[in-house]
Amino acid sequence: MKDFLSINDLGEFATIYKEGKKWHCEGMIIFYVLSDEKKFAVVASKKVGKAVVRNRAKRLLRSAFFQVKNQVENGKYILVAKTSITEIPFLKLEKNLKWGLKKIGCIK
Template identity: 65%
Template sequence: MKNFYKFSTNEEFSSVYKVGKKWHCEGVIIFYLNSYEKKIAVVASKKVGKAVVRNRSKRILRALFAKFERYLQDGKYIFVAKNEITELSFSRLEKNLKWGLKKLECFK
């Protein structure tokens, strides 16, 4: 799997949260800001569950991003896991994430 560029500063997070587009899906909130390079951040708060559950949720979201990555425009992406992500199947989450990315017009 390809290593993605990760966010390095709080300013990057702040700019995406304030200026970027946002879309709520079942299990995840997607933030997107058009940029000249692809960067990704995956966030799961303690509300999602214990560390094992949070890490699994983040791994799943990174895997889904890797699946769609070649079809996506350059930009900064933040995926915030919601509580219900633990109850969703991989295929259902994939469908919801794809729908959300289409709504944000992230596909090439």
């Protein structure tokens, strides 16, 4: 299975935010659009904290997503970190991600 590519284009971000399915979980927001391509992005705004905290939040989300990447359908995914992400243990974060992906309907 080929790995996910990065989403780099601002227009693509805007399309996913506008037209995609959205689900709020504890610690994150999941955006998903069905597509033939497999693309993925992680976003942490300055509201999450300083650079060190934002980078840790992005690493946690990236790691949790790649734990379940073989179970998800093709599409474009954006994970947005919430401010509460730093207080959540990794296993709970991963469980919340799986639950949110099931609710959106993108787990095979």
